[in-house]
Amino acid sequence: MTAKKHKDRLVTLVDLLRDGQIHRAEDLAARFDVSVRTIYRDMEKLSASGLPVAGTRGAGYRITPAITLPPMTLTPTELEALNLGLAVAAEVGDADLQGAAETLAAKFDAVLPLETIAEGAAWQQALETPGKATRVFAHLPVLRAAIQARQKLRIGVAGEVAQVVRPLKVENWGRFWLLTAWREGAEGFAAYPLDQIESAEALPELFVDEPGKTLADYRP
Incomplete structure (x- = not known):
């Protein structure tokens, strides 16, 4: 997978998670045709970059409103x-x-x-x-x-x-x-x-x- 595809997936993930709903890793993996483990790594990267990602493995993820x-x-x-x-x-x-x-x-x-x-x-x-x-x-x-x-x-x-x-x-x-x-x-x-x-x-x-x-x- 190219770096550009990886970056595009992260951007799309952010856009999806902004709706405030819980998204299961399994569903996200199917949407992007990647493994569930890849979604876990993506979420860790988003969280490490400062995005307010809430959720855990098995429960689902969403982005919570943040104050800068x-x-x-x-x-x-x-x-x-x-x-x-x-x-x-x-x-x-x-x-x-x-x-x-x-x-x-x-x-x-x-x-x-x-x-x-x-x-x-x-x-x-x-x-x-x-x-x-x-x-x-x-x-x-x-x-x-x-x-x-x-x-x-x-x-x-x-x-x-x-x-x-x-x-x-x-x-x-x-x-x-x-x-x-x-x-x-x-x-x-x-x-x-x-x-x-x-x-x-x-x-x-x-x-x-x-x-x-x-x-x-x-x-x-």
Whole structure:
């Protein structure tokens, strides 16, 4: 088969799938006089090229309406909000939203700068760990507020005794969230995955920077 025939078939496939109806691979293969496996490969190519192809082998395919966004610049906080939103969408129990969260995460992976991707290798973690986003969201407002107010916290972590800490920073790699803090009783730094925090209580006591206890002093 020539490259032109292959390209023409892909163009015709796109035109057929645009009607919003489900098209079985068997029917498409008969229409183009090719094997079903060839149709599977065609669909993978169309999907890889960015077309919003929905469907699976055996069920059929269609092209869903898509929205094209202009190039944009995200701040680190905006990227955190996006990560959290994707994680929540992955846990709502709706198969369509879960699938959309997964494909949207893949699209952002493809365009994020290399240094962000290197730090964000955990894009898929929230999709694979049920309840993770819910636990993160439950404590995130308290942690952020305490960091801004420089307010001590009493946090309870799974399997550990509750501790009083100075919250220093909340950050995320992909959808993996981490609190860096100074532990008052243990006199040392600690990093807590937010999905393992079971309780977070803001205390009336504030704190100021002291040598050896600041974020700049922390070395993982």
